[in-house]
Amino acid sequence: MAITKTDFMRGMQCRKMLWLDRHKPGLRVIPPEVQVRLDAGNDFGDRAMAMFGPYEEMTVYRPGTRIPDKQAMLARTQDALLRGVPVICEAAFSNYNNYCAVDLLRKTETGHDLYEVKNAPAVYEQFIRDAAFQYYIIRRTGLRIDRIFIVTHGPDEENPFVSNDVTKQAREYYDWINDNIWDLNRMTKEREEPDVPCGEQCSKPYECWYYGYCHGLVREPEQLTIEDWN
Incomplete structure (x- = not known):
């Protein structure tokens, strides 16, 4: 795949972050408290799947792993759309290999409504x-x-979910996304690591998993010497 939803969000926070994801993922450090929040978000998302009643989930994993099989999910989604499934969870779509999976896709009389589930008390711009x-x-x-x-x-608990309509705001980002998605695609294929000074993007809207590397707090494993381990 080219650029996924996660790739785009991380790349727009910091181009270097996305480049490191592609070329040096072993340098990432996910703090325990961040992993707890990620797990809580997954749990909240799983609960939200049933907010409109019966649904079909499109998630397929590669054999023996927890890695999504995107091609299988794309095929499964197209089958569900052809069958007119009322609520599809993790519906997968691709255009020129750019990819996304939608938390909930709900059929309407004229098309579908899109629902993005966030484990948060309010709507933030990054959402x-x-x-x-x-x-x-x-x-x-x-x-x-x-x-x-x-x-x-x-x-x-009796009313665990609130649906916030952001149709107008989200549609206004269409051209902005189009202007940046192809640039991020090209950047990820570059051999040289982008020279991006540390700044506000290191912690906003999310703390970068490469914070230690970029701030010189850790070095790449291949740069370590015998003395470093003693």
């Missing part, structure tokens, strides 16, 4: 960009998207 990337990919496949929602925490 809208996240949903906008999905809208961009799906629109280019020809599937009609009527409305776009961000699902956040509800007030209590």
